[in-house]
Amino acid sequence: MSACQFVHDLLRLTDELRLGVASNLKLRGIRKMNTPVRKACRRVFGMAWPSLFVFAVLTLAPASGLSQPRMSAANVHRVDFGENGRMLGAYAEVGPGMWDELNAKGQAVFHYRENRRDAYTINLYDAARKVSIQINLDRMKIIYSTAGSGSARDLYDIMRPEPARRAEVSGANVLWFRATTNGPNPLTYRKSGRDSWEEVDVRGAVTHRYMETGHGPEVLTLADPSRKMTLEVNLRRKTVTSIVAGRAFDHTFEILEAGAEEMRDGGHGYDR
DSSP states (O other), rough: OHHHHHHHHHHHHHHHHHOOOOOOOOSGGGGGGGGGHHHHHHHHHSSHHHHHHHHIIIIIIITTTTOOOOOOOEEEEEEEEEEETTEEEEEEEEETTTEEEEETTSOOOOEEEEEOOSEEEEEETTTTTEEEEEEETTEEEEEEETTTTTEEEEEEEEEEEEEEOOOOOTTTTTOOEEOSSSSSOOOOEESSSEEEEEEETTSSSEEEEEEEEEOSSSSSEEEGGGEEEEEEETTTTEEEEEEEETTEOOOEEEEEEESSSSSOOSSSSSOO
16 A cells, blocks of 8 residues: 555544544555555554544655645746756746746746647647646656657656746846837737738738847847838837837837736737
8 A cells, every 4th residue: 555545544544533424434445555654554543533633644645645736738838847856947938828948047948839728737738849838736747759759758847837927027028018109009029930020000900010130128029121120129118119220219109018028908819
């Protein structure tokens, strides 16, 4: 009998004891245990029932993990992983449907696409390596498989899942922003891929496309080579400066709002 099964049976017996079903004490699984475990059980069960209940619930239940509720995968955007209690890295959502595998220093080493997510699992795929990763919050395991292998194996332990939260917007994590223009209506700029952005008008039509050429804690830089235009987006000052052919316009535009989460405003932004 495994230690986990022993703990499970002991907790079940404790519940029965608490309800006064004393006759089950000698019948439920104890006779099948080896001699040292059976003797230990007898010593434990020789305790007064209230003491046994407190011992089992307060000491064994937290260790068994049976009392700890599982986190839903619906709200998870990052999980730290490791083995033998040592953190080795993390899987982090970096955009809609996009995940990075980070090493212990926080550096991205592999890139994934999210294929599917259900109540307790998130399934990722790295097309370049033909590698599938399942973040399994039910078992608290990272599960690894490769195309054509026909088998999967536990790769890491999940050490800490993190639910999605409203992040402070910076040049490194901004996914969209709205800014004033020379006209009467503001424009929306939204991230459409790992390094690509779109400019969208108030009707939801894409008017221009940009490539992200740099970002930092405060500033995001977008370039449109077809128009020889660069946008310098300063999230701290809340300004957008247009630079055409190396010459900055005198007028800067104001950032009205920005976000590090998906936009959900009728389809004019990110929707998972």
